[in-house]
Amino acid sequence: DADVTQTPRNRITKTGKRIMLECSQTKGHDRMYWYRQDPGLGLRLIYYSFDVKDINKGEISDGYSVSRQAQAKFSLSLESAIPNQTALYFCATSDFPSTDTQYFGPGTRLTVL
Amino acid sequence: AQSVAQPEDQVNVAEGNPLTVKCTYSVSGNPYLFWYVQYPNRGLQFLLKYITGDNLVKGSYGFEAEFNKSQTSFHLKKPSALVSDSALYFCAVRVNTGFQKLVFGTGTRLLVSP
Numbered sequence: 143d144a145d146v147t148q149t150p151r152n153r154i155t156k157t158g159k160r161i162m163l164e165c166s167q168t169k170g171h172d173r174m175y176w177y178r179q180d181p182g183l184g185l186r187l188i189y190y191s192f193d194v195k196d197i198n199k200g201e202i203s204d205g206y207s208v209s210r211q212a213q214a215k216f217s218l219s220l221e222s223a224i225p226n227q228t229a230l231y232f233c234a235t236s237d238f239p240s241t242d243t244q245y246f247g248p249g250t251r252l253t254v255l
Numbered sequence: 256a257q258s259v260a261q262p263e264d265q266v267n268v269a270e271g272n273p274l275t276v277k278c279t280y281s282v283s284g285n286p287y288l289f290w291y292v293q294y295p296n297r298g299l300q301f302l303l304k305y306i307t308g309d310n311l312v313k314g315s316y317g318f319e320a321e322f323n324k325s326q327t328s329f330h331l332k333k334p335s336a337l338v339s340d341s342a343l344y345f346c347a348v349r350v351n352t353g354f355q356k357l358v359f360g361t362g363t364r365l366l367v368s369p
Binding site: 146175182183184185186187190200232234242243244245246247248249 | 264287289291296297298299300301304306345349356357359360361362
């Protein structure tokens with residue numbers, strides 16, 4: 143969905159490096175999410191945010207942190223990247239409580255060497 | 256635990272034939288169920304959802320899904336498959352535990368051959 147953008151689209155980094163993935167949305171939604179996708183595991187929730195002041199851990203938050211700079215921006219950071227964080231990362235927004243549909247960005251493919 | 260299961264890693268179908276992608280769920284209370292599709296190098300796109308009402312839900316691109324409470328299933332269907340339907344399909348359920356979040360299945364790859 144072009145209304146949800148992610149940068150970078152691809153990133154290769156080394157173990158121990160700090161990296162930030164950025165997400166922006168023009169949908170005007172309050173709720174935003176970060177997921178990671180691994181083959182055979184589906185999508186798993188890393189962090190979610192109800193609004194700028196409300197940020198919560200998901201099921202796999204260890205090793206990650208987030209920042210909600212504005213309603214439209216939600217960044218995911220890996221403070222010290224490790225190889226098992228190699229994955230496809232998706233940002234999403236939700237129009238809850240309107241229809242409760244989630245809208246996904248195109249994803250960031252991260253490789254940690 | 257509330258979850259969805261997609262028992263097939265891959266479904267193969269010939270173009271023009273009907274297709275079914277299976278999903279079963281395990282939730283407490285009334286389920287809110289979703290189907291998403293992921294095309295190569297793209298994010299997930301919403302296809303359809305079941306909240307309440309008619310058990311047959313119609314969605315985007317000619318897809319529909321049938322909610323079956325007794326079998327706890329929400330299978331995705333299309334009467335006539337297209338090669339362009341080839342993609343990864345995810346079933347999801349909304350979990351109402353303080354925060355309404357989606358729990359996704361592991362995905363089913365649909366391959367439609369010409």
